[in-house]
Amino acid sequence: MAATSPTPTAGIPAWLPNSLTILRLILVPVFVVVLFVAPTSLPWRLAASATFLVAILTDLFDGRLARKYNLVSDFGKIWDPIADKALTGAAFIGLSVLGELPWWITILILAREWGITWMRVRMLKYEVMAAAPGGKLKTVLQSIALVMFLAYPIQLTQQPAPWWFWPAWVVMAAAFVMTLVTGVQYVVDAWRLRAKALAATGDDSQS
Template identity: 60%
Template sequence: MSKPEVTESGQDTTLAFAWNVPNILTILRLIFVPVLGVVLLTHPHSHPWRIWATVVFVIAILTDLADGKIARKYNQVTNFGKIWDSVADKALTGMAFVGLSIIGELAWPVTLIILLREWGITLMRFRMLKYGVMAAKKGGKLKTTLQGIALAMFLVWVPDAVTWFWALRWFIMWAAFALTVLTGIDYVVDAYKLRRDAIRAGHPIDYSAQH
């Protein structure tokens, strides 16, 4: 077991894995990432395979909803969970975005901008650990929810004749895209403030309790 790394502010910044249900669900979600890729890309235009791709994606998304609730209810929130929960989310949605672009059902510019924002913010949060842990924000959770709904609607096979469904899924996708960009800007502003205040105070400050 690794020894906790406690800063001058009393904040534990250890990222060691803890064997609890939320963290196990996070690891399970990471395992679902390559499974989704294989199922989606093997027969992308096959109705049964698309159903299975949707099922895999939805189950993985449900583990995200479950691990957060369990962690908060049973006080099992860890720094590992704060960081890797976000990584697992981005890996899962990233696989879905890339897969849909590969098979020509989602424009590459949309996918690339979203991936740049997602992984850019994740890397930034890792770099900011020397100043404090930046936990996920409510806006980020809403963004993840909209992305999940939009991706599930794109993954599932629906006949072209069902025009209202196609219009709805594009509406949700563009809403998710807009929120992805806006929350990315918000995270950058928060990171700047965290670094500035930590340097002024002479030690890391935990901003996770303020959102």
């Protein structure tokens, strides 16, 4: 009896990557509650930072599992970035509400994030736009900066800033720039994709 070759999904449930995406969505309200229970308490802020970190790490694992075991799905392509933006958006808004991050940074970042998400949904009539490598780097930079900001209530106490606070601003600045740059890249890619789809439709109508 000949041995059968292993399937791409051998050893892992096919539903696991999408389940991690759903878990990340569920953790968003949990994170918000933990953040605002006692925003000036260091233990609660560390708990909020840890909750955010656990949630954002699910993005790392669901993406790797999906690619490694050939489990990439349209559900994941759409809902994975939405889950990311819901989580990071909650963190940006929370920090701005607490007065620890300027609102103009939060507003510009969220305008880009949700604007690109809306655009990607609109582009579904042409093709599903997968997250670009630059978009992933942007998410990593945002995540690192947010974890560092969330870990200590610097604007709400009279204590000296911890050593990681000023490097956190450097990472936040890099994340802000990367957010805007990748936003422009997505718009350019969408324009090219739309032009290609319309050209193909025009060719088909002439044949």
